[in-house]
Amino acid sequence: MAQEVQLALQLQRMDRQLSQLEAEIRGLPKKIAELEKQLESHEKRLEADQASLTSNQAEIRRLSGANADFVEKIAKLKKQVMQATTQEQLTAFQHEIAFCETETTKNEAASMILLEEGEKLATTVKQAQTALADERVAIEKRKEEAKVLSELDRKKGVKIYRERQQLSKDMPPKLVEQYERLRKKHKDGVVVAECTEAMCAACMMNIRPALMQQIRQYPDKLFNCESCLRMLSYNPAVSA
Numbered sequence: 001m002a003q004e005v006q007l008a009l010q011l012q013r014m015d016r017q018l019s020q021l022e023a024e025i026r027g028l029p030k031k032i033a034e035l036e037k038q039l040e041s042h043e044k045r046l047e048a049d050q051a052s053l054t055s056n057q058a059e060i061r062r063l064s065g066a067n068a069d070f071v072e073k074i075a076k077l078k079k080q081v082m083q084a085t086t087q088e089q090l091t092a093f094q095h096e097i098a099f100c101e102t103e104t105t106k107n108e109a110a111s112m113i114l115l116e117e118g119e120k121l122a123t124t125v126k127q128a129q130t131a132l133a134d135e136r137v138a139i140e141k142r143k144e145e146a147k148v149l150s151e152l153d154r155k156k157g158v159k160i161y162r163e164r165q166q167l168s169k170d171m172p173p174k175l176v177e178q179y180e181r182l183r184k185k186h187k188d189g190v191v192v193a194e195c196t197e198a199m200c201a202a203c204m205m206n207i208r209p210a211l212m213q214q215i216r217q218y219p220d221k222l223f224n225c226e227s228c229l230r231m232l233s234y235n236p237a238v239s240a
């Protein structure tokens with residue numbers, strides 16, 4: 001392979017590493033923001049469950065208070081029954097007692113349902129509180145890891161960048177100029193394209209047989225794809 005192509009390939013490798021590092025550094029805060037958003041939605045769900053539990057407990061208290069009043073009222077009515085002087089009075093008191101008893105039974109049934117619901121809610125709330133605590137710890141850990149990782153990436157990037165600077169200084173200026181021009185033109189970062197027997201692997205255009213023959217004949221010369229202008233890397237061992 002031509003020396004120039006090998007140098008260009010080295011540059012390309014470094015540029016790829018640099019853009020990967022950059023993407024990783026940029027992606028880290030995004031990932032953490034996603035986790036925090038998830039945490040927030042879990043917190044909101046917990047708040048809603050806690051509010052349901054509070055109103056469930058308030059309703060149970062209200063029903064139990066109402067039943068205590070009914071018990072008192074029934075006792076009073078039973079005394080009044082004893083003192084009733086007419087059949088009408090007696091019937092009225094008995095009706096009222098029956099009404100109070102029906103209401104008490106209804107309230108008891110409603111309380112039972114609420115108690116069951118409340119138990120489930122309390123379990124859900126407790127589990128969610130534990131899960132949230134774990135989630136918060138996990139996010140803090142991820143934040144720390146991200147900080148360390150992005151610092152590492154940054155250092156790696158600086159090192160590669162310096163090596164790249166040095167390499168491009170050591171390369172023939174015309175080659176560097178061509179490389180930079182092609183890098184600007186091709187946003188995929190592919191400046192050096194693999195060249196198989198008859199095709200440029202980057203733009204997939206066929207290479208004319210005459211050019212192909214020249215490539216084979218002068219392995220130390222730099223050739224470019226006639227279609228996309230990328231530098232061609234020809235490796236007979238791999239191509240065969």
Ligand SMILES: [Zn+2]
Pocket residue numbers: 193200201202203204205225226227228229230
């Ligand atoms: Zn091409």
